[in-house]
Amino acid sequence: MPKISDQQIRQYVIDCGTRQTPLLRRLRAQTLALAEGHMMTTPAAGQLLALLARSIGARRVLEIGTFTGYSALCVADVLPEDGVLVACDASEEWTAIARSYWEEAGLADRIDLRLGDATRTLEGILAEEGGAGFDFAFIDADKESYDTYYELCLKLVRPGGLICFDNMFWGRSVADPEDMRPETVALRNLNLRIQSDDRVDMSLVPLGDGMTFIRPRARAGERVTAAGVAA
Numbered sequence: 001m002p003k004i005s006d007q008q009i010r011q012y013v014i015d016c017g018t019r020q021t022p023l024l025r026r027l028r029a030q031t032l033a034l035a036e037g038h039m040m041t042t043p044a045a046g047q048l049l050a051l052l053a054r055s056i057g058a059r060r061v062l063e064i065g066t067f068t069g070y071s072a073l074c075v076a077d078v079l080p081e082d083g084v085l086v087a088c089d090a091s092e093e094w095t096a097i098a099r100s101y102w103e104e105a106g107l108a109d110r111i112d113l114r115l116g117d118a119t120r121t122l123e124g125i126l127a128e129e130g131g132a133g134f135d136f137a138f139i140d141a142d143k144e145s146y147d148t149y150y151e152l153c154l155k156l157v158r159p160g161g162l163i164c165f166d167n168m169f170w171g172r173s174v175a176d177p178e179d180m181r182p183e184t185v186a187l188r189n190l191n192l193r194i195q196s197d198d199r200v201d202m203s204l205v206p207l208g209d210g211m212t213f214i215r216p217r218a219r220a221g222e223r224v225t226a227a228g229v230a231a
Helices: 006-016 022-032 043-055 070-076 092-105 118-129 143-156 182-195
Strands: 060-064 084-089 111-115 134-139 157-165 200-205 211-216
Touching: 006 043, 022 043, 022 070, 022 092, 043 070, 043 134, 043 157, 060 070, 060 118, 060 143, 070 084, 070 092, 070 134, 084 092, 084 118, 092 111, 118 143, 134 143, 143 157, 143 182, 182 200, 182 211
Parallel strands: 060 084, 060 134, 084 111, 134 157
Antiparallel strands: 157 211, 200 211
């Protein structure tokens, strides 16, 4: 049997396992031309996020780490007309690219971009709106803050909703006990913490650089309907 490389199978997934609009293809090409282009969500991951958001009937979505807007574009496209994706990022330069594509797609009115420190943004939303107001959250930002984002998203995302973390392998370094870089240690500790957290259902999946999917459980006195809404 011929040996197929990881790159070949990744290309096969792009060619045969994903549906990219011409707009998404252009955004991907423009982003890959950047020095930081490797930070972009892959087509397979973007499609999976959209599928999951649609599957749980998501109407309000949080995205922490937007970059050039590829994943936001994927998810916002499957939201209902009154849906909204709150996108948190610190870069005006990268999100300017995102804005142009969101506008071209006719989805700019579904995406609420919040520039600045994401922790402060999330704390502000929690203070203004209270908890459990979001159905879905996707986190792909500074790794040393993942633990903070985890706790905030557990308050902001409703029971029965979904929280997704990207880069949980961190280039496979989390499995190397000799790698003590701050980002690696933060992710390694969070992986273990989520695994033992009885507030959630969870699964760490070897997709891309590792994705963890988390479903907040209902709290005492609450129940979750078949539609996933706390009642």
